[in-house]
Amino acid sequence: MLLPTIPANTPSPIFKDNLSNALSQPSVASGGEFVVLYSSSQKDSTLLFAKPSSNVSYINDFEPIIGIDSYFDDLVYKASIRDYILPNKSIKIVLSGILSFLKSKKISFKNLYALQEGGVALDFRVNNKKYLVELFNDNEDVFSIQEINQPIKAWDLNHSKLLKMLVSTISNDLRGM
Amino acid sequence: MICEECKQLGIPEYLCKNDKPIINTFGQDELLYRRHYCIGTEVDIKDSKDTITQIFKIHDDSYNKSSLSHPLDVLLNDNPNYPKDVYLNYGVIKINVSKLLEVGLHQINNDLRKFTLAPKHIPTDCNYAHCEIHCLVDGFKAEKKPKSITTVFRLILGEMFEVVKEAS
Numbered sequence: 001m002l003l004p005t006i007p008a009n010t011p012s013p014i015f016k017d018n019l020s021n022a023l024s025q026p027s028v029a030s031g032g033e034f035v036v037l038y039s040s041s042q043k044d045s046t047l048l049f050a051k052p053s054s055n056v057s058y059i060n061d062f063e064p065i066i067g068i069d070s071y072f073d074d075l076v077y078k079a080s081i082r083d084y085i086l087p088n089k090s091i092k093i094v095l096s097g098i099l100s101f102l103k104s105k106k107i108s109f110k111n112l113y114a115l116q117e118g119g120v121a122l123d124f125r126v127n128n129k130k131y132l133v134e135l136f137n138d139n140e141d142v143f144s145i146q147e148i149n150q151p152i153k154a155w156d157l158n159h160s161k162l163l164k165m166l167v168s169t170i171s172n173d174l175r176g177m
Numbered sequence: 178m179i180c181e182e183c184k185q186l187g188i189p190e191y192l193c194k195n196d197k198p199i200i201n202t203f204g205q206d207e208l209l210y211r212r213h214y215c216i217g218t219e220v221d222i223k224d225s226k227d228t229i230t231q232i233f234k235i236h237d238d239s240y241n242k243s244s245l246s247h248p249l250d251v252l253l254n255d256n257p258n259y260p261k262d263v264y265l266n267y268g269v270i271k272i273n274v275s276k277l278l279e280v281g282l283h284q285i286n287n288d289l290r291k292f293t294l295a296p297k298h299i300p301t302d303c304n305y306a307h308c309e310i311h312c313l314v315d316g317f318k319a320e321k322k323p324k325s326i327t328t329v330f331r332l333i334l335g336e337m338f339e340v341v342k343e344a345s
Binding site for chain 2: 121132136140141146153156
């Protein structure tokens with residue numbers, strides 16, 4: 001998995017004091033892995049994937065999304081009026097990570113909507129590829145890519161694997177432009 | 178001959194099943210009609226994955242066979258528990274069966290799988306034209322999991338349909 005390196009000025013998360021000060025949002029357990037927002041300062045934040053025992057991966061460009069609460073509240077409201085299962089809190093954090101990554105790459109999403117089974121989905125386009133991300137409350141997410149005259153590609157992933165794959169795929173696609 | 182239930186529901190005689198046979202042959206020109214409640218033009222609907230998700234539930238979705246019905250017959254209510262005009266403002270889409278039968282290979286979790294959409298004539302008592310589209314992967318009926326299968330079928334169907342009537 002090719003991810004950008006952590007900035008030199010980011011305090012090490014291995015020191016307990018740093019970590020407790022830095023974690024500005026609740027962490028999400030996801031297949032034995034945690035996804036947390038790690039803020040080294042108000043300006044720069046890092047989305048951090050950490051297994052309790054070992055691997056830690058980072059997305060440096062993470063920038064908190066202003067208005068994520070209202071985005072999410074709107075999705076919850078729309079889900080409730082459609083009588084859908086409401087998206088849960090872990091979805092909000094993963095969604096926040098995805099939106100901030102897309103923002104850092106200057107990619108706008110096209111549709112952001114609630115899913116009947118409990119979850120949210122968003123789609124966006126990079127060059128001629130259409131991407132669809134479906135995040136479900138049960139942590140069984142789907143990431144798919146549609147390209148003209150090519151087979152559709154879809155993967156079943158948990159929250160953290162989806163985040164990593166999305167970051168890696170989009171970063172590679174942008175590098176290939 | 179029309180049954181008492183069809184008579185009460187205002188269902189025309191040609192849609193009353195009675196003893197009519199199942200016709201599982203679908204001609205190349207055959208269309209399948211489906212109702213939906215999503216507002217917008219064909220462009221709006223095709224452009225919105227939210228709408229596509231609402232229209233195509235994927236597992237055993239209901240359609241009407243064009244050789245046995247008229248397009249707007251999908252707006253008739255054949256459930257006595259609902260008001261007669263419950264679907265009156267719904268929209269209607271059509272899918273050409275010849276497009277359905279084209280087999281496609283798509284990649285699920287890095288493996289190429291064969292996706293097939295198979296129309297089946299499954300008449301109900303008050304809707305002789307009733308059909309379902311069965312989604313097959315490698316020749317077997319698709320289950321709800323893995324979810325990526327549902328996503329791929331939805332993406333396929335989302336590009337196949339045309340609007341017959343917009344919802345209002």
